[in-house]
Amino acid sequence: MxxxxxxxxxxxxxxxxxxxxxxxxxxxxxxRQSAMTLIGWNFGPMSAMVKGKHEWDAKDFAxxxxxxxxxAPQIEEGFAKGSDKGAETDAKPEIWKNPExxxxxxxxxxxxxxxxxxxxxxxxxxxxxEQFKKLAGACGSCHDKYxxx
Amino acid sequence: MxxxxxxxxxxxxxxxxxxxxxxxxxxxxxxRQSAMTLIGWNFGPMSAMVKGKHEWDAKDFAxxxxxxxxxAPQIEEGFAKGSDKGAETDAKPEIWKNPExxxxxxxxxxxxxxxxxxxxxxxxxxxxxEQFKKLAGACGSCHDKYxxx
Numbered sequence: 001m002x003x004x005x006x007x008x009x010x011x012x013x014x015x016x017x018x019x020x021x022x023x024x025x026x027x028x029x030x031x032r033q034s035a036m037t038l039i040g041w042n043f044g045p046m047s048a049m050v051k052g053k054h055e056w057d058a059k060d061f062a063x064x065x066x067x068x069x070x071x072a073p074q075i076e077e078g079f080a081k082g083s084d085k086g087a088e089t090d091a092k093p094e095i096w097k098n099p100e101x102x103x104x105x106x107x108x109x110x111x112x113x114x115x116x117x118x119x120x121x122x123x124x125x126x127x128x129x130e131q132f133k134k135l136a137g138a139c140g141s142c143h144d145k146y147x148x149x
Numbered sequence: 150m151x152x153x154x155x156x157x158x159x160x161x162x163x164x165x166x167x168x169x170x171x172x173x174x175x176x177x178x179x180x181r182q183s184a185m186t187l188i189g190w191n192f193g194p195m196s197a198m199v200k201g202k203h204e205w206d207a208k209d210f211a212x213x214x215x216x217x218x219x220x221a222p223q224i225e226e227g228f229a230k231g232s233d234k235g236a237e238t239d240a241k242p243e244i245w246k247n248p249e250x251x252x253x254x255x256x257x258x259x260x261x262x263x264x265x266x267x268x269x270x271x272x273x274x275x276x277x278x279e280q281f282k283k284l285a286g287a288c289g290s291c292h293d294k295y296x297x298x
Contacts, residue, residue: 031190034183038223041180070219074187 025086032078032091035071042067047136050129061128062120068135069117072110079106090148105142112138174235181227181240184220191216196285199278210277211269217284218266221259228255239297254291261287 042064048054112135191213197203261284
């Protein structure tokens with residue numbers, strides 16, 4: 001692992017279990033879907049900028065990159081044990097059958113979003129676009145395996 | 150205003166309008182409800198700790214305080230002009246009739262959550278609890294006026 005933010009370590013140490021102890025599975029599912037909504041809300045305009053569908057705005061891109069770096073570690077509590085069912089969800093049950101592989105993919109998301117936030121502070125458009133694609137790859141790699149179509 | 154984070158300034162300068170240009174009112178409403186879900190998810194365990202209903206955990210409290218400080222500025226885009234209707238919402242239409250007053254209340258939330266994140270890094274339990282109550286006051290002050298029961 002390239003990078004282990006405090007949030008990830010704290011999570012691994014049991015925040016997940018604590019948080020879940022206070023929440024029913026449907027609340028956990030609602031939480032993770034909400035976190036994904038916020039991630040998508042910020043990811044969308046960045047993707048449009050990278051694809052040239054929206055005017056490049058380095059300041060807005062950096063703001064959203066910072067948000068993604070803060071949001072990424074927050075999805076972990078949304079996949080607490082026992083939240084494989086309880087409400088309509090696109091999360092495949094394989095997530096809870098392969099916790100180590102899933103955790104590795106979450107770590108990738110956390111690392112790539114942190115790297116994007118860091119590089120966005122430089123204002124280097126080419127590097128920001130390059131790192132955004134790596135982040136998008138981390139999203140896609142996990143969705144391909146663990147998210148229902 | 151005690152404190153004006155870059156996010157707030159950027160928002161006031163037009164991110165709100167930009168973001169909304171890409172989203173239908175129902176998407177904006179879904180976004181703001183998702184942001185509130187994340188805020189509530191983190192606020193809940195902190196409130197339980199402050200009320201003595203959950204064992205005090207300064208590290209977990211500080212982690213959640215940091216999250217709230219990152220989330221608070223993100224609610225602003227969720228109240229974009231035109232998102233007073235379009236889906237079921239507890240947000241009262243008065244929000245869009247009193248934009249300056251509403252903005253002041255959002256600023257309070259941003260400031261108090263930032264102050265909480267700062268004080269949480271000190272690990273001083275009494276100060277953390279005191280500042281948490283100020284943050285809760287900022288939430289309540291806005292909900293009382295602008296959130297349907």
